[in-house]
Amino acid sequence: MNLLYANDTLGQYPPSWYAASTPTLAPFDSLKGAVKADVCIIGAGYTGLSAALHLAQAGRRVVVLEAHRVGFGASGRNGGQLGSGQRVEQDALQRMVGETRAKALWDLGEDAKALVKSLIHQHQIDCHLKPGIAWTGSSQSDVAHLHDYAELLNSTYGYSDIRALTAAECHEICPSPDYQGGVLDLGAAHLHPLAFALGLARAAKDAGVEIYERSCVHTLAHGTPATVRTDAGRVVADHVILACNGYLSSLAPSVSARVMPINNFIIATEPLGDRVKQVLTKDIAVADSRFVVNYFRLSHDGRLLFGGGESYGYRFPKDIAATVRKPMEIVFPHLRDVKIDYAWGGTLGITMKRFPYLARVAPNVLSASGYSGHGVGTATHAGQLMALAIEGQTDGFDTMGAIPTPAFPGGGALRSPLLVLAMSWYVLRDRLGF
Known part of the structure; x- marks a missing residue:
């Protein structure tokens, strides 16, 4: 089964609050016939659009191929959190690669x-960019780790935008009985993710990028130049960028072995009116310390946008609202009577070590994916780094790509069942409070 069509209708955005609350672009044409380009980019999410924009600004002729619509995938469906640093915390990175790296x-x-x-x-x-993300802990050990981490960022990395929150300070901002304290990062931010993706697409188009929608790539023929084929056309290009993340499938088996697609889900409640103060007293985003992270924020029209729950097969659950309501009611038991107006799912890519996988698949084929829930900033940056690498400036791309990224055990046939077993254990730990 092709993930591109397992849960979605060709050329249509999912029924999310994001799609309902921002004007979309007029559809781009599908690719028909043969075109030539300096760079062909497969995928029109943050990675592909950022790469396209930066390459076009450098004077390259760029063609972007998108199977559905620009911003259709995780870029237009995620929690909208622009976090600091990397997805992997710095103390873990220090153990992985040493303090200098x-x-x-x-x-x-x-x-x-x-x-x-x-x-x-x-x-x-216009994507409603606002400062502030709080990380919250549901146990004293989680809170202690978060406080230690804030101290590490202050003392070792000179990052002064983060501070510890006591239980009282945390409850003052987020009156959830589940949280016992945390940290507040005012250097991080949150935004409307689909509006940001559409803005990148407008900027890329204005810079001269040729964008083709409803143009699913089924073949990549390596060579100099490379040839990228869709059902109705082909692109012959000096360079190719793979910007497909969880939807890469068989285009690059060496990448697919290291980047696993998983599904995550979000709901948008009815407008809360005066009850917003029962969720957040500051216009910040929140993510908690569970292994399967709960994350939430308020929309600009006063809804709770709450993300929670994962699945590891192709299909989304039949009742996404019920799936997400369960963790929402653990965090906010006082919202049991709130109506849910929107519920949607999305597919993202994760790696074994939760660090993005940047790789040179062939001398003229670059790939970036596996952002593991940290993609708003990292995917946008990865697109820029690949554009710079094509222009001969490889330092950033090489630094990101130097982190060893092991393949998932079991290959394509067994990695999903093995992942379900591993994830189920960590979910059980969350429920038992370990």
Whole structure:
């Protein structure tokens, strides 16, 4: 089964609050016939659109092929959190690669955050960018770790935008009985993810990028030049960028072995009116310390946008609202009577170590994927890094790509069942409070 069509209708955005709350672009044409390009990019999410924009600004002729619509995948469906640093925390990175390389990776993560903010400002993208993400702990040990982590970022990395929250301070911001404290990062931010993706697409189009929608790629023939084929056309290009993340499938088996697609789900409640203060007293985003993270924030029209729950097969659950309501009611038991207006799912890519996988698949084929829930900044930055690598500036791409990324055990046939077993154990730990 093809993930591109397992849960979605060709050329249509999912029935999300994001799609309902922002004007979409007029459809781009599908690819027909043969075209030539300096760079062919497969996938029109944050990665592909950022790469396209930066390459076009460098004077390259760029063609982007998208199977559905721009921003259709995880880029237009995620929680909208622009986090600091990398998906993997710095203390874990220090153990993985040493303090010097961990510092370089922290700096790249901060570059990613700054890039998103600068693109929004430069291209006047109206995506409701707001500062602040709180990380919360449901146990004293989780809170202690978060406080220690804030101290590490302050003392070792000179990052002063994060501070510890006591239980009282945490409850003042987020009155959930489940949370016992945490940290507040005012250097991080949150935004409307589909609006940001559409803004990148507008900027890329204005820079001269040729975007083709409803143009599913089924063949990549390596060579110099490479040939990329769809059902109705082909692109002959000097360079190819794979920007498909969880939807890569068989285009690059060496990448697919290391990047696993999983599904995550979000709901949008009815507008809460005065009850917003029962959720958040500050306009920030929140993510908690569970292995399967709950994440939430308020929309600009006063809804609770709450993400929670995962699945590891192709199909989304039949009742997404019920799936997400369960963790929402653990965090906010006082919202049991709230109506859910929207519920949607999305497919993202994760890696074994939760660090993105940047790779040179062939001398003229680059890939970036596996953002593991940290894609708003990292995917946008990965697109820029691949554009710079094509222009001969490979330092950032090489630094990100140097982290060893093991393949999932079991290959294509067994990795999903093995992942379900592993994830189920960690979910049980969450429920038991380990």
